[in-house]
Amino acid sequence: MSDLPLLGVEEEFHVVDLESRHAAPEVDSLLAQLDGAEFAPELQRSLVETNTPVCGTLDELRGHLRRLRATLEGVAEPLGLGVVAAGTVPLAELHGDAISAGARYEKMQHEYQMLVREQHICGAQVHVDVPDRDEAVQVVRRVAPYLPVLLALSASSPYWRGHDSGYASYRSMVWSRWPTAGPPATVSTAAEYDAMVADLIASGTISDPGMVYFDIRPSAHLPTVELRVCDACPDVDDVVLIAGLFRALVGKAREDLAAEVPLSGSRHELLRAATWRAARSGLEGDLVDLCGPSLVSPPLLVGQLVDQLRPQLEELGDWEQVLELSQATLARGSGAAVQRRAYGRRGELSDVVDVLLAHTQGRTLATEPPATVPHTPDLLVGYHADGSEQQAFDESVSAGGTVLPHYGWMFRALDRLGPRGLTAAESALRTEQRARGVTFRVGDGEPDRLFPLDLIPRIVTAEDWAGLTAGLTQRIRALEQFVRDVYGKQQIVSDGVIPAQIVHDAPGRSRLGKLFPADAVRIAVAGIDLVRDRADHWLVLEDNLRVPSGIGYSITSRRLVRSVMPDLEPPAGVVGLDLVPGQLRSALLSATESDDPALGEVALLSAGHEDSAFFEHRLLADRMDIPLVTPRDLQVTEDGVFLVGSGARRRLSALYRRLDERALLDAKGADLRPIGRALCNAVARGDVALLNAMGNGVADDKLIYAYVPEMISYYLGEDVLLDNVPTYPCVDPDRRTEVLDRLHELVLKPVDGYGGQGIVIGPHADSVELAEAAAAVRSNPAGWVAQDLVMLSTHPTFANGGLEPRAVDLRTFVLQSRLGDRTKVEVLPAALSRVAPFGSMIVNSSRGGGAKDTWVLR
Known part of the structure; x- marks a missing residue:
């Protein structure tokens, strides 16, 4: 102009x-x-x-x-x-x-x-x-x-x-x-x-x-x-x-x-x-x-x-x-809000007229109530009372107690419910969980307990989700190539990108991994755990490529929370989960040959009632409309893998494996013989697809994790889209020295640990714990890695009649399907936020953690 x-x-x-x-x-x-x-x-x-x-x-x-x-x-x-x-x-x-x-x-x-x-x-x-x-x-x-x-x-x-x-x-x-x-x-x-x-x-x-x-x-x-x-x-x-x-x-x-x-x-x-x-x-x-x-x-x-x-x-x-005026107007609120505040002082409309007369001439009445925008809901009074939590980035509440913009609608709804309404909703939630058998077991011999689910959903914006989708897709493509490579030519080792010892000594490496066809999709279902340390920065915390759980709990969480709080409806719309079981079923079916006479016969393979996540196994099998089977329901012959019992005998083309590798090898089939080896031989012959593949653990321990950025560069030739948490392999002498010097400020993890077991958080450990950790590292350096301490983001969680900031991570699920000679990657919207106990940063259920529904906005 x-x-x-x-x-x-x-x-x-x-x-x-x-x-x-x-x-x-x-x-x-x-x-x-x-x-x-x-x-x-x-x-x-x-x-x-x-x-x-x-x-x-x-x-x-x-x-x-x-x-x-x-x-x-x-x-x-x-x-x-x-x-x-x-x-x-x-x-x-x-x-x-x-x-x-x-x-x-x-x-x-x-x-x-x-x-x-x-x-x-x-x-x-x-x-x-x-x-x-x-x-x-x-x-x-x-x-x-x-x-x-x-x-x-x-x-x-x-x-x-x-x-x-x-x-x-x-x-x-x-x-x-x-x-x-x-x-x-x-x-x-x-x-x-x-x-x-x-x-x-x-x-x-x-x-x-x-x-x-x-x-x-x-x-x-x-x-x-x-x-x-x-x-x-x-x-x-x-x-x-x-x-x-x-x-x-x-x-x-x-x-x-x-x-x-x-x-x-x-x-x-x-x-x-x-x-x-x-x-x-x-x-x-x-x-x-x-x-x-x-x-x-x-x-x-x-x-x-x-x-x-x-x-x-x-x-x-x-x-x-204009920028200054817009910020001032948003902070003050609309003219309508100013008038309602004036009316609220005494309930007199004459007070509203007096305020309007004054404002028209640029004056403010001495009796005028102060602006309350941005509004701090009553539920958040004292929310940041614990000073330790102020160091973490909270995803919905600022340090001053103000609700962040994309959570405004949610807190207006929560404010209407108030503590009593939320307590009633929590009670209804537990009743629904009992009625539907939504349970989880911490360990062997432990009784089933209600899956610890929080009422307050977590929001992931469409913009954030687009970035995560791109980064997760990239990561799974690289990990898939790595698994195929290490059970094949081991080119990444020959080229010196990853030390041979780290691959050969990986706790999850298994000779059974070599039995799988070279072109088979090995990582059909991945669970990638992410954390967030600031608004614009997500980090990958862990890769789970064996039998990751959580998809079913994500689906159930959505139904349960909406059933007890139907008014908690996000205005922007949430990506639905109704299609997720079908996406999972399609990924499993893609592993079968199109000319296989058993095409379409897929089953979910579970250890049965004793499995801690049996509720999820049952739910997913039901939603995918496929049989839920245990090893005792299977028979392996030279002609294939069959589902037997109840007078029926059906050949299966694919098995969605939801039991641990060792448990499968030790399990007995319908003929009471060990079935694991026979099943792997059937996979090698191409008689059945087993998803996820045996031996995937070679790619998801905490030592291999440190090299995933190098895998992305090596296999894909791309810049890394999602960062790792900075990780120090203790098997490396220089890194080990640094770890021992900084043990009080790092997080120490066993390479083959899971469920939060064995983790030592340096800043939270006393001198005795630190000394014991140092001794463990010196005696078995290859068994440990250390990571920089990441302050996990926090999210409001309903507990003790109010809202508390709790550390959260995000488990996302990535599917891979075979489409001819290429592989299709899908990131499911069925993400599960895991919640740590108050004052802790360990989110695993075995350590007292819980979960919350995660809403990916459209």
Whole structure:
């Protein structure tokens, strides 16, 4: 834009009686003392309009807005009147005789009846220069999708005729009843626009072009584009903010038009719905992001708009001012929220009028309640009381106790429930778990116990999930190649990328891994554990490539939490889990040969009731509609692997292995003979696919983990997308020396450990524990690795009648399917967040940890 576009504002004000605080039809007495060029009557005799001169800067505009408001007050106050800038004034009566004089207004009263009597409403209109009318029509269409955000910023009309309407902008609801109100028409040229107006006049719907009341339009009397969607704003700075954003939007639209950028294509009904949501919510509820469409928090949507307009705002010299004003408005809340706070002090609408009178002139009453936005829910009082937790990044609550934007909707719902409601929901959750047998066993000989599930879901945004999906896909591709390589040519060892000793001594390496066909998918189901140490940084904590559990618990968690808290529905929408069992079944079937006569005969192989995760085995088999079998149900012959019993004998083409390798080797089949070796031979012959493959443990111990970044570079030639936790193999003499020197600040882990067993967290260990750990490292260096201490992110967890910050990790599940000569990788949305006990960072169930549902946003 070579020339600075000029702008101007028309503001409408309510005239009120200072004694009664009611709307007063006394505008004629004001106008008699005012300059007609800048002041004008409105439809109702209790309203007055001001018109600023054209302005080049926002500071100039602010000066004129304040001057005109002050002039109004100076004339009104001696008459016992005041002026209020707001969409509605709380105390007003609908009188049919309160219409301003003039043939136009009298005709409107006759034609529209109650619509006219209702018009005790005030708006703020912003004009921006667009001299070419064809261009103006195009600009209108391009700016229209952004108008709901501007309405939310202006929302200042919660009260209507003495009652709270439930809306932040009830003015919008009244205004929308006009036949030409709402989003603009989809015309492309000035000629089409004029023809449309002519048709409306000919239809008798309107009597002149000025009655086209679209939310945005080419002005009926000026060479401008006119914004009409906004409420009148009590605070001048909100008008300035909206004017600055609108001018930048017009500038961007003109630039996009010149560059032939395609229109966004927002549908008329969605734009109307987004406008309604903005009127309903203001800045205190979620707004519609038309790019989804989805519901998002106002700070996110406003912040995105300001960032998007930064080039235009900088060119206009408005960037810093608009950014500062937007942040101030979000912190203060909408004009509607200010009014409700004033009413809440004594329950008197007269207090609301007093606050509006003061704010219109830039004053704040001494009795005015302070802003409570951002709001700290009662449930979070004392949330960060434990100083140790303040060092960790909390995913939903800032250090000051403020709910982060994408969790705002959730905490509003939780606040409505309160501690008593959450306690009742927790009790209902446990009842549901018992009824459905959602259990878990910590160890052999231990009784089944309820799976420890928390009520408060964890959110992973769509943006975060996209990054995780790319990183997890990359990691599994490299790990799959590594497993095939180490049971084949061991090229990665020959090329010196990974030391031979580390591979050959890996606890999970098994000669049975060599029996699997070279082209078989070995890692059909992977469980990758991730942690987060700051908002924008995820780290892989561990790879689980043998028999990872958790998919079934993720599916069940979703059903259980929603069954006891049905109102806890995320506005943006959550990726559903209904398709997950089918995805898993398809991955298993892909391992079979298409000409196999047993194609489609897949079973889940479990140790049975004694397995700690038997509930999950049963659930997944049921959801995939496949048999759940134990080794005793199987018979292996030269002709294949058969499911026997109950008078049936069916050949199986694939087995989803959910029991440990050693347990399978020791197990007996239907003929009471050991079945493990025979089953592996059948796999080698191609008679059956076993998923996951035996010997996968070679790739998922804590020592091999340290070399996964090197695998990615070696096999894929790509930059690593997901970092490891910095890891120090104690088998390396130099690293061992460093570990022993820094043992008090590192986390020490046994290479072949699982379930959190054997872990020593240096900063939390006493001198005796550290001495014992050092001795263990010296006696068996190859059996240990150390890692930098990562402060796991925390997440609110319901416990002891309130919310506590608990450390969490994230177990994600990745499937691999064979598609001809290539492999397809899928990251399932069925992720499971695991939760540590209070004050701990170990999330495993065997160490007292629990889990929570994880919602991946659309």
